[in-house]
Amino acid sequence: MSLIKENIEEINKRIEKAALKSGRKKEDITFVVVTKTVDTERMKEAACCGEVNFGENKVQELTNKYDSFGNEIKWHLIGHLQTNKVKYIIDKVELIHSVDSVKLAEEISKRAVQKEISAKVLLEVNVAKEESKFGIKPEKLEEAAKEIALLPNVEIKGLMTVAPFVENPEENRIYFRQMRELLVDINSKKIDNIDMEVLSMGMTGDYEVAIEEGSTLIRIGTGVFGERFYPIKTKEEN
């Protein structure tokens, strides 16, 4: 059996266990396979195991790989998105996880209107308030959500976070819990066009804790494909 297949089977078992701990089923958790830096051949191995959700963090890499797959694949844009690149992916992705400003949401709305589609988005929250991270600060979230909810052709499906890099995943439990509280709190205000259900949180190092705390979508790269190798960039690419 290939290593990728073994890894996927192991992760699916662990998802099931963690889901049970939070009173849910495996089917309640979406497993997004993070494919950044991974070539399409290895991605096809993952697809052969039945995984259909792929996550990319760069627009160009997503569009480069897009045509190598059929429409059974659901693409997720999980990395920081610049407004001038929205047009390249707006009709290719299932879900944009990384909406971190009203300005970006406005551009998504504009492009979605042009294409006559409805764009599904998550609001990225910098829940641990890390300087190095993108995302809306928790105290600004409700205000941003209210503004974004007014935009045409944009559906706020939920929240996303990239938790701090930690040795012990227990250290992130508090942040995952806060994310769920934010979602429940905003939903309880019954704001027009805001009824969130997706909590995109948990990566290779901490997905079980995230699921225990209510994650509905995990994003896993290293756990599936092993360590990533970033190609050395030439000057032009930088």
Ligand SMILES: *Cc1c(COP(=O)(O)O)cnc(C)c1O
């Ligand atoms: C790379 C990446 C992941 C996956 O990280 P792993 O630790 O390899 O599982 C998840 N989310 C985002 C936003 C990423 O950029």
